[in-house]
Amino acid sequence: MKVSFIGLGVMGFPMAGHLAQAGLDVTVFNRTESKSITWTEAYKGCYKKTPKLAVEHSDIVFICVGNDDDLKQVMLGKDGILAGAKTNAVIVDHTTTSADIARALSAICAEQQISFLDAPVSGGQAGAENGQLTVMMGGKESDFNRVEPVIKHFSKFVKLMGEVGSGQLTKMVNQICIAGVVQGVAEGLHFARSAGLNGVDVVEVISKGAAGSWQMDNRHNTMWQGQYDFGFAVDWMRKDLGIALDEAKKNKSTLPLTSLVDQFYADVQNMGGNRWDTSSLMARLEVHRK
């Protein structure tokens, strides 16, 4: 089967690699050409100079780019995907975007007899590298069934959440929940330090019960030490929370905590933490500590 992968960032690079390793005929495109070259040196496959050329013969086109604007460009540009894709191709977009753009692109694709599935992922860079991503999808069931066996090559769990856009909405719920958990753990550890407790001992005691979370298990140690030079960056989190807050305005849900934490991330950006891990909400609380 011929497939394309558009976007070789920290996520797309290893995801496309898993597809090549599984024996698929993979053609890639990346805006910065040097990354495409590196990819073809690492994996069996070829690259093209435009999205249009990269997708011409593909049954499935995977996309993983930065944001709504990048996605519009690779899809709708003069040399974009829709200028080259075959009739009956399926486009699977792994970018985290608004639900609106997923719906709009799906409608445009339908005019060309091309299918579109929104398919944001969780699991981060590590999940992409070891092929253990979770993929939350929106679109038609018949399209989902066509692509699911291929997506399995880089994921541990794939689920169709509903019509197009539902994958993006599910990803927004994920980010909303993370915002609350991280700020809660940050305040807990900040309080612990102020109260003279050892935060690592405290987590040993409380992490198995009602206060426990993935963030507590996997981030308390680095938070306690003030290490944030890894993981999912604050800039990306703000992009995702911005999408969720925009959507909440449209669907009339109330997200006071998410809105507040988004502002806290703005503080972290102002501290120079644009590339720090999401757990750096702790650094914001401790900014005045000597």
Add this chain to the structure above:
Amino acid sequence: MKVSFIGLGVMGFPMAGHLAQAGLDVTVFNRTESKSITWTEAYKGCYKKTPKLAVEHSDIVFICVGNDDDLKQVMLGKDGILAGAKTNAVIVDHTTTSADIARALSAICAEQQISFLDAPVSGGQAGAENGQLTVMMGGKESDFNRVEPVIKHFSKFVKLMGEVGSGQLTKMVNQICIAGVVQGVAEGLHFARSAGLNGVDVVEVISKGAAGSWQMDNRHNTMWQGQYDFGFAVDWMRKDLGIALDEAKKNKSTLPLTSLVDQFYADVQNMGGNRWDTSSLMARLEVHRK
């Protein structure tokens, strides 16, 4: 070994029961006498009409009452524990209180050659009933070593966190973290409903990753259905968050989320939710939903 248990509420009743079942000679006291009678019908042991009489011959005195004021009364009242306790007895207080009162009572006890350990618990009513509580303790190591084997009869994990008061401070971290997690999950599910998603399906997808938490695993189903008539009551949570926020003022830590969520629980109280489970933050978000 002779022990006493003061306070037979939803926690103390089964905790004292586990001690009796382990073969200890248990004398109980409860403010409402009928509960003491029920306890002696359920377990081998006897009850007394005052804390003073209940503790007279005991090596270890356990306490589990409502709040700081209740604790002061059973400790320092005319017929209180300190009017009856033996020299060299150890008092283990399982009430969730301020760290200050733990320190003050410890100092008063020391004048009578009596030891005091603060020992708040997590695990809830279910943990008390099946003997699987977590106990976070503050006090002297020698005292801790004397009581630990006995506490094991109703707990799965016991840890000395530091000097007296440290148990209470650890419990405060626990409640701070819970506040963030619950509000995050509530906003996530509220958003999911507004966006037309099935919240239970969403949790299936996101709960194994970075958004995952005990609260998500154990409360999403009841939150989605709007069931809150069980669990750890909002009134108790507000008591605990009040203690944490007072302590934060003293130790100069900053808890913006905890403070906000405390106010949200005030809204839930005004909705009549005093006895609803902590997860009823969801009900507050959905109050306007038809």
